[in-house]
Amino acid sequence: MASHRRPKQPSRARVTVLTAAAATAVALSAQVSAHAAPAKPNKDEVKAQVDKLLEEQEQAAERYNGAKERSDQLRKQADQLQDQVARGQGQMTELASGLAAVAGQEYRSGGMDPSMQLMLSTNPDGYLAQASSFEQAASTQADTLKSLKDQQRRLDQQKQEAAAVLAELDRSTQALNDAKTEVQSKLKDAQKLLSQLSAADRAAVMGDRASRSDDRFDLSNLPAPGGYAAVAVDAAMSKRGSAYVWGATGASTFDCSGLMVWAYAKAGVSLPRTSQSQATVGTNVGTNVANAQPGDLVIYHNDAHHVAMYIGNGLVVHAPRTGDVVKVMKADAMPIKTIRRV
Incomplete structure (x- = not known):
């Protein structure tokens, strides 16, 4: 008579090891898939x-x-x-x-x-x-x-x-x-x-030289300022295309308040170093660009962390930010806190 023996059941320890191994394999597979196809940043x-x-x-x-x-x-x-x-x-x-x-x-x-x-x-x-x-x-x-x-x-x-x-x-x-x-x-x-973006996308985010140009503005008929304001405006405009570098006051690189300090120094006028301090100099003209005159300081944002110089026709010249250059923009392109006549 043939002998029938029941198959040996796997031990509890062996079942645990096999289960853990399977879970690890699934996790590794998921990681490999994630590395193989990283989500592209928007x-x-x-x-x-x-x-x-x-x-x-x-x-x-x-x-x-x-x-x-x-x-x-x-x-x-x-x-x-x-x-x-x-x-x-x-x-x-x-x-x-x-x-x-x-x-x-x-x-x-x-x-x-x-x-x-x-x-x-x-x-x-x-x-x-x-x-x-x-x-x-x-x-x-x-x-x-x-x-x-x-x-x-x-x-x-x-x-x-x-x-x-x-x-x-x-x-x-x-x-x-x-x-x-x-x-x-x-x-x-x-x-x-x-660094997560492609070269083309990086250029689109930061802007290439052409997109950072202010050639789209007509600067041929700007009003002629008088006195030391004329010297300051001419000095600031002469630095269009110079790179923004934080903490710099010229003569080839500038941050926003540094450009104002440098330009007015050429006119023999000493300005305080920061945009916050520059927001308190001279006479308050208000916030309406229509009341501004060439040479006025236009202070932006509630905390006054940016400043530009009014040049007329609703335009200012400024040093925008890292990766950008000194250029012209519309005076009301950012929220104006105050306009100061030096």
Whole structure:
């Protein structure tokens, strides 16, 4: 009679191993498929993200400009205070030396009061002659002591002021470094996004030289400004095509506020470094472009992080953003915060 044996059932451990292996194979297959056919980034989405990053980069760049301007001012102030402290210390040393000489003379004379020494002199006729000199010396000594105390107070105050300025300089330097790091981070993120696109799509997002040109505007009949505004407008317009570089104030690269600083400097007018500070100079013209005159500063966005120069006929010249160049655009192409007449 034939023997029928039941097939051996797989152990629980073997079932677990086989199940895990199958799951791993499925996961690996999914990963391979994902790598084999990565999702193509949407050009319009990338453009929106890049535009946002570059706007945030410009905001950070203006914070950097402000921190740098403040750091430069504080460094100059600290140098001046330290020079004053050094001079004050020298004067203190000179005054103290004078008093030390007087004290040494008294010690050598046995500590006797000078007036007593004069009265006990064997030359009575000389007493009257020396008495006047003694009074003058005593007065000089008192004045020297008072000057020494006054100088000590001034020196202590200068030291405190220098310490406070140096502490603020440290804080300003940290803000400067933080803003610089933020700018570089925004640019890096934007570049990472752009690297996902084809060369053609990158050109479409950032704009090629032709699309960045301002040749579409008629600049042949711009109104002629007067005075120093004419010099500033001509200077700014002469830099059309120059590259935007954050933190730059010329003469071949500019950021938005740097172009204004450089152009007006050519006219002998000093402007503050940041667009936020430039939003407070001169006279407020409002927000209506119809009231603007060539040379006026047009400040954009609620936080005033961009600035351009009005050139007439509803147009401005400006340094737009990273990857772009100094060019002309419509004055109302962005939300206007204020127009300032310098």
